[in-house]
Amino acid sequence: MTDTSIESAKRAAATQAVSEHFDPAATHVGIGSGTTIVYVVEAIKNASTNPHIRFVPTGYQSRQVIVEAGLTPIAFDSLPPDVMLDIAFDGADEVDEELNCIKGGGACLFQEKLVAERARKFVCVADYRKKQSRLLTFWPTIPIEVAPIAVPTVLHSLRSLGSSTPKLRTTLLAKSGPLKTDQDFFIIDAPFPPLLTTADVAAGKGKGDGSDGTWEVGNLSQAIKRLTGVLEVGIFSGLNGVQAEGLRGEEGDVKGRDVTIITGGQKPVAVYFGMQDGSVEVRKA
Structure with a gap:
Protein backbone atom coordinates (compact mmCIF):
# COMPACT_ATOMS: atom_id res chain seq x y z
CA MET A 1 0.00 0.00 0.00
CA SER A 133 -7.21 -9.58 17.30
CA ARG A 134 -5.00 -8.93 20.35
CA LEU A 135 -2.96 -5.97 21.56
CA LEU A 136 0.81 -6.13 20.99
CA THR A 137 0.36 -8.21 17.84
CA PHE A 138 1.74 -5.63 15.41
CA TRP A 139 2.37 -2.59 17.61
CA PRO A 140 5.43 -3.63 19.68
CA THR A 141 5.21 -1.77 22.99
CA ILE A 142 3.04 -0.13 25.64
CA PRO A 143 3.80 3.60 26.01
CA ILE A 144 4.04 4.72 29.64
CA GLU A 145 4.38 8.34 30.83
CA VAL A 146 6.82 8.58 33.71
CA ALA A 147 8.31 11.25 35.98
CA PRO A 148 11.94 11.77 34.90
CA ILE A 149 13.34 11.05 38.37
CA ALA A 150 11.50 7.70 38.48
CA VAL A 151 12.73 6.29 35.15
CA PRO A 152 15.38 3.87 36.53
CA THR A 153 12.97 2.52 39.17
CA VAL A 154 10.11 2.10 36.71
CA LEU A 155 12.36 0.36 34.16
CA HIS A 156 13.42 -2.13 36.85
CA SER A 157 9.81 -2.71 37.92
CA LEU A 158 8.66 -3.26 34.33
CA ARG A 159 11.27 -5.98 33.90
CA SER A 160 9.89 -7.61 37.05
CA LEU A 161 6.42 -7.54 35.48
CA GLY A 162 7.71 -9.40 32.45
CA SER A 163 8.78 -6.71 29.97
CA SER A 164 11.98 -7.94 28.36
CA THR A 165 13.53 -4.70 27.15
CA PRO A 166 11.67 -1.55 28.26
CA LYS A 167 13.36 1.55 26.88
CA LEU A 168 13.27 5.28 27.42
CA ARG A 169 12.03 6.99 24.25
CA THR A 170 14.45 9.51 22.78
CA THR A 171 13.85 12.26 20.25
CA LEU A 172 14.52 11.66 16.57
CA LEU A 173 17.80 13.43 17.12
CA ALA A 174 19.29 11.09 19.72
CA LYS A 175 21.81 13.61 21.03
CA SER A 176 18.89 15.82 22.13
CA GLY A 177 18.02 13.27 24.81
CA PRO A 178 14.70 11.81 25.98
CA LEU A 179 11.47 12.91 24.35
CA LYS A 180 9.40 15.14 26.64
CA THR A 181 5.61 15.12 26.83
CA ASP A 182 3.40 18.19 27.23
CA GLN A 183 3.70 17.57 30.99
CA ASP A 184 7.55 17.56 30.80
CA PHE A 185 7.50 13.85 31.62
CA PHE A 186 9.32 11.08 29.75
CA ILE A 187 7.95 8.08 27.82
CA ILE A 188 9.00 4.48 28.40
CA ASP A 189 8.09 1.98 25.69
CA ALA A 190 7.64 -1.48 27.24
CA PRO A 191 7.29 -4.65 25.15
CA PHE A 192 5.20 -7.55 26.49
CA PRO A 193 3.85 -10.75 24.91
CA PRO A 194 0.47 -10.28 23.16
CA LEU A 195 -2.16 -9.40 25.76
CA LEU A 196 -5.10 -11.63 26.60
CA THR A 197 -8.67 -10.40 26.42
CA THR A 198 -11.19 -11.09 29.17
CA ALA A 199 -12.65 -13.79 26.90
CA ASP A 200 -9.23 -15.46 26.68
CA VAL A 201 -8.97 -15.64 30.47
CA ALA A 202 -12.52 -16.99 30.75
CA ALA A 203 -11.61 -19.66 28.18
CA GLY A 204 -8.61 -20.75 30.24
CA LYS A 205 -5.94 -19.49 27.84
CA GLY A 206 -3.95 -18.02 30.73
CA LYS A 207 -4.37 -16.56 34.19
CA GLY A 208 -3.82 -13.06 32.88
CA ASP A 209 -2.35 -11.78 36.15
CA GLY A 210 1.32 -12.17 35.24
CA SER A 211 1.84 -15.22 37.45
CA ASP A 212 2.12 -17.56 34.46
CA GLY A 213 3.71 -15.08 32.07
CA THR A 214 0.39 -13.97 30.61
CA TRP A 215 -1.30 -10.61 31.11
CA GLU A 216 -4.88 -9.62 30.47
CA VAL A 217 -5.23 -6.07 29.12
CA GLY A 218 -6.86 -4.44 32.16
CA ASN A 219 -4.75 -6.31 34.70
CA LEU A 220 -1.49 -5.20 33.11
CA SER A 221 -2.70 -1.61 32.84
CA GLN A 222 -3.52 -1.55 36.55
CA ALA A 223 -0.23 -3.22 37.53
CA ILE A 224 1.78 -0.62 35.62
CA LYS A 225 -0.34 2.29 36.86
CA ARG A 226 0.39 1.27 40.46
CA LEU A 227 4.14 1.79 39.98
CA THR A 228 5.32 4.92 41.77
CA GLY A 229 6.38 7.52 39.23
CA VAL A 230 3.96 6.43 36.49
CA LEU A 231 1.59 9.20 35.44
CA GLU A 232 -0.40 7.19 32.88
CA VAL A 233 -0.40 4.00 30.83
CA GLY A 234 -1.18 3.88 27.12
CA ILE A 235 -3.78 1.13 27.49
CA PHE A 236 -7.41 2.22 27.06
CA SER A 237 -9.60 -0.49 28.58
CA GLY A 238 -12.46 -0.96 31.03
CA LEU A 239 -15.82 0.75 30.52
CA ASN A 240 -16.80 2.73 27.47
CA GLY A 241 -18.62 6.03 27.75
CA VAL A 242 -22.12 4.60 27.24
CA GLN A 243 -21.56 2.01 29.97
CA ALA A 244 -20.23 4.73 32.26
CA GLU A 245 -23.26 6.90 31.51
CA GLY A 246 -25.44 4.13 32.87
CA LEU A 247 -23.55 4.16 36.15
CA ARG A 248 -22.90 7.86 36.47
CA GLY A 249 -26.15 8.57 38.26
CA GLU A 250 -25.76 5.76 40.77
CA GLU A 251 -24.54 7.10 44.09
CA GLY A 252 -23.49 5.61 47.39
CA ASP A 253 -23.16 7.11 50.83
CA VAL A 254 -19.70 7.42 52.38
CA LYS A 255 -19.67 8.91 55.88
CA GLY A 256 -22.83 10.86 55.15
CA ARG A 257 -21.63 12.23 51.82
CA ASP A 258 -23.07 11.31 48.45
CA VAL A 259 -20.32 10.37 45.99
CA THR A 260 -20.54 9.51 42.33
CA ILE A 261 -19.19 6.06 41.55
CA ILE A 262 -17.85 6.85 38.10
Whole structure:
Protein backbone atom coordinates (compact mmCIF):
# COMPACT_ATOMS: atom_id res chain seq x y z
CA MET A 1 0.00 0.00 0.00
CA THR A 2 1.28 3.47 -0.89
CA ASP A 3 1.20 6.40 1.50
CA THR A 4 -1.56 7.88 -0.65
CA SER A 5 -3.69 4.75 -0.23
CA ILE A 6 -3.18 4.77 3.55
CA GLU A 7 -4.19 8.42 3.74
CA SER A 8 -7.28 7.66 1.65
CA ALA A 9 -8.17 4.87 4.09
CA LYS A 10 -7.84 7.27 7.02
CA ARG A 11 -10.03 9.87 5.34
CA ALA A 12 -12.73 7.32 4.52
CA ALA A 13 -12.83 6.08 8.13
CA ALA A 14 -12.92 9.61 9.51
CA THR A 15 -15.68 10.71 7.14
CA GLN A 16 -17.94 7.78 8.06
CA ALA A 17 -17.26 8.08 11.80
CA VAL A 18 -18.15 11.77 11.81
CA SER A 19 -21.21 11.18 9.63
CA GLU A 20 -22.57 8.55 12.04
CA HIS A 21 -21.61 10.07 15.40
CA PHE A 22 -21.07 13.83 15.21
CA ASP A 23 -24.05 15.97 16.29
CA PRO A 24 -23.94 19.53 14.90
CA ALA A 25 -25.86 20.60 18.02
CA ALA A 26 -23.08 19.39 20.34
CA THR A 27 -21.53 21.88 22.74
CA HIS A 28 -18.19 20.23 23.60
CA VAL A 29 -16.21 17.82 21.41
CA GLY A 30 -12.89 16.16 22.21
CA ILE A 31 -10.27 16.02 19.46
CA GLY A 32 -7.40 13.56 19.81
CA SER A 33 -3.93 13.46 18.34
CA GLY A 34 -2.34 11.87 15.31
CA THR A 35 -2.52 11.91 11.54
CA THR A 36 -6.05 10.46 11.28
CA ILE A 37 -7.51 13.30 13.35
CA VAL A 38 -6.72 15.78 10.59
CA TYR A 39 -9.42 14.08 8.53
CA VAL A 40 -11.85 13.98 11.47
CA VAL A 41 -11.58 17.75 11.89
CA GLU A 42 -11.95 18.19 8.14
CA ALA A 43 -15.17 16.16 8.19
CA ILE A 44 -16.52 18.03 11.21
CA LYS A 45 -15.80 21.36 9.51
CA ASN A 46 -17.75 20.18 6.45
CA ALA A 47 -20.65 18.97 8.62
CA SER A 48 -21.16 21.97 10.87
CA THR A 49 -20.90 25.73 10.95
CA ASN A 50 -22.09 25.95 14.55
CA PRO A 51 -19.82 28.62 16.10
CA HIS A 52 -20.80 27.67 19.64
CA ILE A 53 -19.11 24.26 19.70
CA ARG A 54 -15.97 24.18 21.81
CA PHE A 55 -13.30 21.66 20.83
CA VAL A 56 -11.06 20.16 23.51
CA PRO A 57 -7.63 19.11 22.16
CA THR A 58 -5.41 16.41 23.64
CA GLY A 59 -2.18 18.25 22.95
CA TYR A 60 -0.38 20.92 20.96
CA GLN A 61 -0.76 19.20 17.59
CA SER A 62 -4.50 18.67 17.87
CA ARG A 63 -5.00 22.25 19.07
CA GLN A 64 -3.22 23.50 15.94
CA VAL A 65 -5.44 21.35 13.72
CA ILE A 66 -8.53 22.83 15.42
CA VAL A 67 -7.30 26.41 15.05
CA GLU A 68 -6.26 25.96 11.41
CA ALA A 69 -9.76 24.67 10.62
CA GLY A 70 -11.25 27.88 12.02
CA LEU A 71 -12.84 26.09 14.97
CA THR A 72 -12.69 27.17 18.61
CA PRO A 73 -10.45 25.27 21.04
CA ILE A 74 -10.82 25.24 24.80
CA ALA A 75 -8.28 23.84 27.25
CA PHE A 76 -9.30 20.73 29.15
CA ASP A 77 -8.70 22.39 32.50
CA SER A 78 -11.02 25.26 31.50
CA LEU A 79 -14.04 22.95 31.39
CA PRO A 80 -16.52 23.45 34.22
CA PRO A 81 -16.36 20.40 36.51
CA ASP A 82 -19.92 19.32 35.71
CA VAL A 83 -19.52 19.47 31.91
CA MET A 84 -19.13 16.23 29.97
CA LEU A 85 -17.91 16.17 26.37
CA ASP A 86 -20.69 15.13 24.02
CA ILE A 87 -18.21 13.00 22.09
CA ALA A 88 -14.48 12.53 21.60
CA PHE A 89 -12.77 11.41 18.40
CA ASP A 90 -9.28 9.95 18.53
CA GLY A 91 -7.00 7.48 16.82
CA ALA A 92 -5.14 4.44 18.16
CA ASP A 93 -1.91 2.57 17.62
CA GLU A 94 -3.66 -0.80 17.89
CA VAL A 95 -7.16 -2.10 18.72
CA ASP A 96 -8.17 -5.64 19.76
CA GLU A 97 -11.41 -7.57 19.34
CA GLU A 98 -12.82 -6.23 22.63
CA LEU A 99 -12.04 -2.62 21.58
CA ASN A 100 -9.17 -2.26 24.02
CA CYS A 101 -6.66 0.21 22.57
CA ILE A 102 -2.98 1.03 22.76
CA LYS A 103 -2.32 4.74 22.44
CA GLY A 104 0.69 6.94 23.08
CA GLY A 105 2.80 6.54 19.97
CA GLY A 106 2.56 10.30 19.64
CA ALA A 107 3.33 10.82 23.36
CA CYS A 108 -0.08 12.41 24.15
CA LEU A 109 -1.53 9.48 26.11
CA PHE A 110 -2.16 11.34 29.39
CA GLN A 111 -4.28 14.08 27.85
CA GLU A 112 -5.90 11.58 25.48
CA LYS A 113 -7.05 9.54 28.46
CA LEU A 114 -8.34 12.63 30.29
CA VAL A 115 -10.46 13.52 27.27
CA ALA A 116 -11.69 9.94 26.64
CA GLU A 117 -12.79 9.61 30.27
CA ARG A 118 -14.63 12.93 30.12
CA ALA A 119 -16.62 12.01 27.00
CA ARG A 120 -20.11 10.54 26.90
CA LYS A 121 -18.75 8.42 24.09
CA PHE A 122 -15.34 7.99 22.50
CA VAL A 123 -15.16 7.03 18.82
CA CYS A 124 -11.88 5.73 17.45
CA VAL A 125 -10.75 6.24 13.86
CA ALA A 126 -7.84 4.31 12.36
CA ASP A 127 -6.52 2.59 9.26
CA TYR A 128 -6.45 -1.16 8.64
CA ARG A 129 -2.95 -1.61 10.12
CA LYS A 130 -4.32 -0.95 13.61
CA LYS A 131 -6.98 -3.69 13.37
CA GLN A 132 -5.70 -6.75 15.28
CA SER A 133 -7.21 -9.58 17.30
CA ARG A 134 -5.00 -8.93 20.35
CA LEU A 135 -2.96 -5.97 21.56
CA LEU A 136 0.81 -6.13 20.99
CA THR A 137 0.36 -8.21 17.84
CA PHE A 138 1.74 -5.63 15.41
CA TRP A 139 2.37 -2.59 17.61
CA PRO A 140 5.43 -3.63 19.68
CA THR A 141 5.21 -1.77 22.99
CA ILE A 142 3.04 -0.13 25.64
CA PRO A 143 3.80 3.60 26.01
CA ILE A 144 4.04 4.72 29.64
CA GLU A 145 4.38 8.34 30.83
CA VAL A 146 6.82 8.58 33.71
CA ALA A 147 8.31 11.25 35.98
CA PRO A 148 11.94 11.77 34.90
CA ILE A 149 13.34 11.05 38.37
CA ALA A 150 11.50 7.70 38.48
CA VAL A 151 12.73 6.29 35.15
CA PRO A 152 15.38 3.87 36.53
CA THR A 153 12.97 2.52 39.17
CA VAL A 154 10.11 2.10 36.71
CA LEU A 155 12.36 0.36 34.16
CA HIS A 156 13.42 -2.13 36.85
CA SER A 157 9.81 -2.71 37.92
CA LEU A 158 8.66 -3.26 34.33
CA ARG A 159 11.27 -5.98 33.90
CA SER A 160 9.89 -7.61 37.05
CA LEU A 161 6.42 -7.54 35.48
CA GLY A 162 7.71 -9.40 32.45
CA SER A 163 8.78 -6.71 29.97
CA SER A 164 11.98 -7.94 28.36
CA THR A 165 13.53 -4.70 27.15
CA PRO A 166 11.67 -1.55 28.26
CA LYS A 167 13.36 1.55 26.88
CA LEU A 168 13.27 5.28 27.42
CA ARG A 169 12.03 6.99 24.25
CA THR A 170 14.45 9.51 22.78
CA THR A 171 13.85 12.26 20.25
CA LEU A 172 14.52 11.66 16.57
CA LEU A 173 17.80 13.43 17.12
CA ALA A 174 19.29 11.09 19.72
CA LYS A 175 21.81 13.61 21.03
CA SER A 176 18.89 15.82 22.13
CA GLY A 177 18.02 13.27 24.81
CA PRO A 178 14.70 11.81 25.98
CA LEU A 179 11.47 12.91 24.35
CA LYS A 180 9.40 15.14 26.64
CA THR A 181 5.61 15.12 26.83
CA ASP A 182 3.40 18.19 27.23
CA GLN A 183 3.70 17.57 30.99
CA ASP A 184 7.55 17.56 30.80
CA PHE A 185 7.50 13.85 31.62
CA PHE A 186 9.32 11.08 29.75
CA ILE A 187 7.95 8.08 27.82
CA ILE A 188 9.00 4.48 28.40
CA ASP A 189 8.09 1.98 25.69
CA ALA A 190 7.64 -1.48 27.24
CA PRO A 191 7.29 -4.65 25.15
CA PHE A 192 5.20 -7.55 26.49
CA PRO A 193 3.85 -10.75 24.91
CA PRO A 194 0.47 -10.28 23.16
CA LEU A 195 -2.16 -9.40 25.76
CA LEU A 196 -5.10 -11.63 26.60
CA THR A 197 -8.67 -10.40 26.42
CA THR A 198 -11.19 -11.09 29.17
CA ALA A 199 -12.65 -13.79 26.90
CA ASP A 200 -9.23 -15.46 26.68
CA VAL A 201 -8.97 -15.64 30.47
CA ALA A 202 -12.52 -16.99 30.75
CA ALA A 203 -11.61 -19.66 28.18
CA GLY A 204 -8.61 -20.75 30.24
CA LYS A 205 -5.94 -19.49 27.84
CA GLY A 206 -3.95 -18.02 30.73
CA LYS A 207 -4.37 -16.56 34.19
CA GLY A 208 -3.82 -13.06 32.88
CA ASP A 209 -2.35 -11.78 36.15
CA GLY A 210 1.32 -12.17 35.24
CA SER A 211 1.84 -15.22 37.45
CA ASP A 212 2.12 -17.56 34.46
CA GLY A 213 3.71 -15.08 32.07
CA THR A 214 0.39 -13.97 30.61
CA TRP A 215 -1.30 -10.61 31.11
CA GLU A 216 -4.88 -9.62 30.47
CA VAL A 217 -5.23 -6.07 29.12
CA GLY A 218 -6.86 -4.44 32.16
CA ASN A 219 -4.75 -6.31 34.70
CA LEU A 220 -1.49 -5.20 33.11
CA SER A 221 -2.70 -1.61 32.84
CA GLN A 222 -3.52 -1.55 36.55
CA ALA A 223 -0.23 -3.22 37.53
CA ILE A 224 1.78 -0.62 35.62
CA LYS A 225 -0.34 2.29 36.86
CA ARG A 226 0.39 1.27 40.46
CA LEU A 227 4.14 1.79 39.98
CA THR A 228 5.32 4.92 41.77
CA GLY A 229 6.38 7.52 39.23
CA VAL A 230 3.96 6.43 36.49
CA LEU A 231 1.59 9.20 35.44
CA GLU A 232 -0.40 7.19 32.88
CA VAL A 233 -0.40 4.00 30.83
CA GLY A 234 -1.18 3.88 27.12
CA ILE A 235 -3.78 1.13 27.49
CA PHE A 236 -7.41 2.22 27.06
CA SER A 237 -9.60 -0.49 28.58
CA GLY A 238 -12.46 -0.96 31.03
CA LEU A 239 -15.82 0.75 30.52
CA ASN A 240 -16.80 2.73 27.47
CA GLY A 241 -18.62 6.03 27.75
CA VAL A 242 -22.12 4.60 27.24
CA GLN A 243 -21.56 2.01 29.97
CA ALA A 244 -20.23 4.73 32.26
CA GLU A 245 -23.26 6.90 31.51
CA GLY A 246 -25.44 4.13 32.87
CA LEU A 247 -23.55 4.16 36.15
CA ARG A 248 -22.90 7.86 36.47
CA GLY A 249 -26.15 8.57 38.26
CA GLU A 250 -25.76 5.76 40.77
CA GLU A 251 -24.54 7.10 44.09
CA GLY A 252 -23.49 5.61 47.39
CA ASP A 253 -23.16 7.11 50.83
CA VAL A 254 -19.70 7.42 52.38
CA LYS A 255 -19.67 8.91 55.88
CA GLY A 256 -22.83 10.86 55.15
CA ARG A 257 -21.63 12.23 51.82
CA ASP A 258 -23.07 11.31 48.45
CA VAL A 259 -20.32 10.37 45.99
CA THR A 260 -20.54 9.51 42.33
CA ILE A 261 -19.19 6.06 41.55
CA ILE A 262 -17.85 6.85 38.10
CA THR A 263 -17.58 9.80 35.75
CA GLY A 264 -16.50 8.40 32.41
CA GLY A 265 -15.15 5.61 30.24
CA GLN A 266 -11.94 4.80 28.41
CA LYS A 267 -12.80 2.35 25.64
CA PRO A 268 -14.39 3.50 22.38
CA VAL A 269 -18.00 2.65 21.64
CA ALA A 270 -16.97 2.03 18.04
CA VAL A 271 -13.80 1.84 15.97
CA TYR A 272 -13.78 2.79 12.28
CA PHE A 273 -11.03 1.17 10.21
CA GLY A 274 -10.26 2.45 6.74
CA MET A 275 -9.37 -0.61 4.67
CA GLN A 276 -7.03 -1.22 1.72
CA ASP A 277 -9.88 -1.48 -0.79
CA GLY A 278 -11.43 1.85 0.19
CA SER A 279 -14.15 0.35 2.38
CA VAL A 280 -14.63 1.02 6.09
CA GLU A 281 -14.97 -1.74 8.67
CA VAL A 282 -16.58 -0.95 12.02
CA ARG A 283 -16.08 -2.74 15.32
CA LYS A 284 -18.78 -1.85 17.84
CA ALA A 285 -19.08 -2.47 21.55
